[in-house]
Amino acid sequence: MAAALLRRLGQTLFVLFGISVLVFLVFFATPGADPTARIAGKNASPETMAKVRHEYGFDRPLPVQYATMMKKLFITRDLASYVDRGELVVPEIIEAAPVTLSLATGGAVIWVLASVTMGTLAAAFRGTWIDRGLMIAGLIGISIPVFWLGQVANLITQARYHDTWLFSWVPGLGYVPFTESPIGWFKVLIIPWIVLAVLFIGIYGRVLRADLVAVSGEDFMRTARAKGLSPARVLLRHGLRTSMITFVSLFGLDFAQLIGGGALLTEVVFGLQGVGRLTYQALSNLDLPLIMASVMYSAVFVVLANAVVDVIYVFLDPRVRDGR
Amino acid sequence: MNARPLLQAEHLRKEYKLPRGQTLRALDDVSLTVMQGETLGLVGESGCGKSTLGRCLLRLTDLSSGDIVFEGRNISALSERALRPIRRRMQMVFQDSYASLNPRRRIGDLIAEPLRVHPDNEGRKRSAADITARLDELMSLVGLPQSALARYPHEFSGGQRQRINIARALALSPQMVVADEPVSALDVSIQAQIVNLFTDLRERLGLTYVFIAHDLAVVRQISTRVAVMYLGAIVEIGDSDTVLHNPAHPYTAALISAVPEPVIRHDPQRSLLRGDVPSPVSPPSGCRFHTRCPQAQSRCSAETPELRDFGDARQAACHFPLGLSA
Numbered sequence: 001m002a003a004a005l006l007r008r009l010g011q012t013l014f015v016l017f018g019i020s021v022l023v024f025l026v027f028f029a030t031p032g033a034d035p036t037a038r039i040a041g042k043n044a045s046p047e048t049m050a051k052v053r054h055e056y057g058f059d060r061p062l063p064v065q066y067a068t069m070m071k072k073l074f075i076t077r078d079l080a081s082y083v084d085r086g087e088l089v090v091p092e093i094i095e096a097a098p099v100t101l102s103l104a105t106g107g108a109v110i111w112v113l114a115s116v117t118m119g120t121l122a123a124a125f126r127g128t129w130i131d132r133g134l135m136i137a138g139l140i141g142i143s144i145p146v147f148w149l150g151q152v153a154n155l156i157t158q159a160r161y162h163d164t165w166l167f168s169w170v171p172g173l174g175y176v177p178f179t180e181s182p183i184g185w186f187k188v189l190i191i192p193w194i195v196l197a198v199l200f201i202g203i204y205g206r207v208l209r210a211d212l213v214a215v216s217g218e219d220f221m222r223t224a225r226a227k228g229l230s231p232a233r234v235l236l237r238h239g240l241r242t243s244m245i246t247f248v249s250l251f252g253l254d255f256a257q258l259i260g261g262g263a264l265l266t267e268v269v270f271g272l273q274g275v276g277r278l279t280y281q282a283l284s285n286l287d288l289p290l291i292m293a294s295v296m297y298s299a300v301f302v303v304l305a306n307a308v309v310d311v312i313y314v315f316l317d318p319r320v321r322d323g324r
Numbered sequence: 325m326n327a328r329p330l331l332q333a334e335h336l337r338k339e340y341k342l343p344r345g346q347t348l349r350a351l352d353d354v355s356l357t358v359m360q361g362e363t364l365g366l367v368g369e370s371g372c373g374k375s376t377l378g379r380c381l382l383r384l385t386d387l388s389s390g391d392i393v394f395e396g397r398n399i400s401a402l403s404e405r406a407l408r409p410i411r412r413r414m415q416m417v418f419q420d421s422y423a424s425l426n427p428r429r430r431i432g433d434l435i436a437e438p439l440r441v442h443p444d445n446e447g448r449k450r451s452a453a454d455i456t457a458r459l460d461e462l463m464s465l466v467g468l469p470q471s472a473l474a475r476y477p478h479e480f481s482g483g484q485r486q487r488i489n490i491a492r493a494l495a496l497s498p499q500m501v502v503a504d505e506p507v508s509a510l511d512v513s514i515q516a517q518i519v520n521l522f523t524d525l526r527e528r529l530g531l532t533y534v535f536i537a538h539d540l541a542v543v544r545q546i547s548t549r550v551a552v553m554y555l556g557a558i559v560e561i562g563d564s565d566t567v568l569h570n571p572a573h574p575y576t577a578a579l580i581s582a583v584p585e586p587v588i589r590h591d592p593q594r595s596l597l598r599g600d601v602p603s604p605v606s607p608p609s610g611c612r613f614h615t616r617c618p619q620a621q622s623r624c625s626a627e628t629p630e631l632r633d634f635g636d637a638r639q640a641a642c643h644f645p646l647g648l649s650a
Contacts (some may be wrong), residue, residue, distance in 0.1 A: 219418060222384060222418070223416075226415065227411065227415075228408045228410075228441065229441055237437075241428050241429075316428065317427070317428055318430075319427060319478050
């Protein structure tokens with residue numbers, strides 16, 4: 001077990017190395033593009049250009065450039081954005097990360113709870129109007145664009161009905177750190193959480209229902225019924241756990257890409273200064289160091305989340321544990 | 325053996341609706357009685373409805389019509405909830421020993437589950453200590469080590485898994501166990517062990533079995549009575565010695581002569597069947613066996629034979645039974 005975990009960790013590090021090389025090559029070794037000019041920004045003076053070229057080692061071979069970049073990213077953490085007048089990139093991301101983490105985690109809690117409830121109910125009442133109603137609701141959730149839903153939520157809670165008893169508690173757009181005020185943090189994030197979760201509730205609820213229906217045809221489900229268990233117990237104890245594999249895989253990928261900046265639209269709509277929004281700004285300014293840093297940051301999360309999912313499999317399915 | 329009926333099934337029918345308005349009759353007016361303490365062997369070709377009958381007897385599959393009286397109580401119309409306490413008294417062992425165990429749960433968990441959900445005989449919830457004691461007892465009963473309880477289904481061989489399934493079925497000390505081809509997926513050497521285990525448990529626990537199989541050798545070894553099924557109906561039923569050594573129905577005779585024998589000899593009486601089993605969607609008129617019967621006469625395609633008593637504790641559904649006057 002420990003050996004398997006170590007092996008998985010080794011793989012994770014190797015994948016991260018591969019990603020960093022790839023990202024580096026795309027941005028800094030593309031023929032015809034001069035990374036010095038990109039980093040120094042538009043209309044930079046020749047002195048700045050020379051300084052940048054020397055600082056990033058662009059006058060030296062590629063491996064040295066790569067090593068310099070990684071050192072600036074992970075060790076000295078002094079990678080600076082010249083576009084943004086020397087703003088240090090790594091602290092910027094570290095500042096934005098808690099916002100994104102809060103948004104994605106809260107949303108994930110809501111969507112996991114809601115979609116498990118929805119999928120299980122739909123499977124338990126398969127073929128009835130409850131099932132159909134839930135599945136149609138799921139489809140509607142999947143079809144609504146998050147930016148539109150976010151704007152409508154803002155319109156209702158911030159403007160149109162803000163002064164009614166129902167929404168007068170809703171604070172203005174922006175972020176309140178948890179350490180500053182847990183209640184304020186919750187109030188400011190609850191609507192973004194729900195908006196973010198709607199799409200995923202639809203997808204996960206439908207996936208879980210399909211898996212539960214498939215597993216209900218298995219022989220061991222009939223055995224469970226022959227034991228004299230109640231239908232609810234058969235579904236929850238024997239069906240649900242077996243059906244969670246797809247759910248967990250999907251969750252690992254979706255959650256990681258949200259942490260890595262995938263909640264961009266939600267962040268923009270609700271004025272949350274998170275990683276997604278930072279990446280968006282970096283791209284629109286062609287701020288190369290910031291792009292490099294945020295891509296590496298999200299890669300780390302995606303790869304780590306996949307490693308965590310693999311570990312969860314081991315607990316969900318004993319056959320994975322020693323099935324080699 | 326006291327001759328008290330434990331389970332009586334009357335006129336069981338099970339129909340499946342097929343597309344284009346067709347119906348498949350998996351069970352067509354099946355009646356049988358299972359006596360306390362006996363082992364009723366249920367034999368027939370694939371698709372003759374023996375597994376469907378087994379599952380219907382335990383109400384694991386819903387009947388289309390008919391009555392099942394178990395321990396003096398009609399269970400054919402009970403709701404799933406009302407059936408739950410009765411499930412303690414009647415259990416099933418399935419053919420596929422692997423698929424019938426949840427691969428994600430430990431053996432101990434799987435066997436303990438019925439003990440956790442059903443109250444004990446005094447109507448109290450069983451304590452953890454009671455359950456552990458019962459698990460140990462069950463393991464030694466089926467001949468598995470205690471360490472098996474902490475392991476998962478995929479870690480066992482087919483024979484061991486069938487022992488686990490038997491332990492699971494016996495957990496609540498049922499009166500009756502329906503075994504649906506419990507050994508046909510096993511190796512021949514393991515088959516004998518499992519059949520012996522079934523026999524041994526019957527003696528020790530006073531169990532009543534309905535033992536479904538297509539292998540006559542296995543049925544001969546374990547059964548006290550045998551019912552032969554063809555196309556969803558019972559064609560012959562009686563004491564296993566009588567039925568298997570002196571068959572009255574031509575189909576039973578054909579089944580017996582199809583058993584491979586270790587000695588090669590020429591047997592002019594050997595009756596081998598030609599053709600396939602007709603479709604249960606449109607069974608033949610009259611006697612459903614007449615299309616393949618070597619003795620068939622014109623009466624057979626016109627008139628359906630009823631199960632008739634032949635005096636020697638055996639009934640057969642044939643107009644022209646073998647070795648007996650009609």
